[in-house]
Amino acid sequence: MATKTEATVEEKLRALYDLQLIDSRVDEIRNVRGELPLEVEDLEDEVLGLKTRLDKLKTDVETINFEITAKKNLIDEAKVLIKKYAEQQKNVRNSREFNSLTKEVEFQELEIQLAEKNIKEFKAQIEQKKEIISSTKERLSERDSHLKHKKSELNNILAETEKEEIALLKKSEEFQTQIEDRLVKAYKRIRNNVKNGLAVVPIERGASGGSFFTIPPQVQVEIASRKKIISDEHSGRILVDPVLAEEEQEKMQAYFSKL
16 A cells, blocks of 8 residues: 555545444454453452452351350359359358358359350351351352353453454554544544444445435535545545445455454
8 A cells, every 4th residue: 555645535545444444343342242341340349249248257157156155164164153152151150251152152143144145145146147148158159150151251252352353453553554644533533423433434325324414416426536535514424435335345354254
């Protein structure tokens, strides 16, 4: 292809339309992937969150079990003291000592009652947390399975399309170097301003491709002559004639099929 300064208008139009076909193919590839990468990322975050929650719940249960053990030890110690005070009551010399020991026994009995109440409450907490652990495990298993499926789906699509996308992006850059900067900038600006990314379109049934606005016959003749670059006054898209478009489509399709 001729250099930028030597390129004819027709060569510029062909290069622009080829660039459009390449970039549209990249758009198609990315549309196939769609929201999958974001879905995978969201699922990974959700799975990590569930694992963190599960670890915390398990730690909570361990802590409560430790508390239960401590309360059981307290009960055992209280029983030993009650037995000790009961023995001492047999050898008291006066009622004051007896009453003092009786109060100690009553205090230890209250300690036992409180500890038993605490143990009951702790066990209820454990049962509650076990239920949450069970439901969290189910949720984690389901989301983890879904994540593996989505990852596999994404990896398959990437394996099929990544090589082609890289080759196309490289080709797109090559074409951009063959087109003068002002046209490349105009092309990118139009692509960013239209929903489907089509900046260069052929005339279809007397109208701009994808548009219902009819192009006057005289303008169609000018476009077909390929003597100057003409834009659609309604959308701003660069227009090419159907024959040129068909020729470039066939050429680029042959290129795509080799990727």
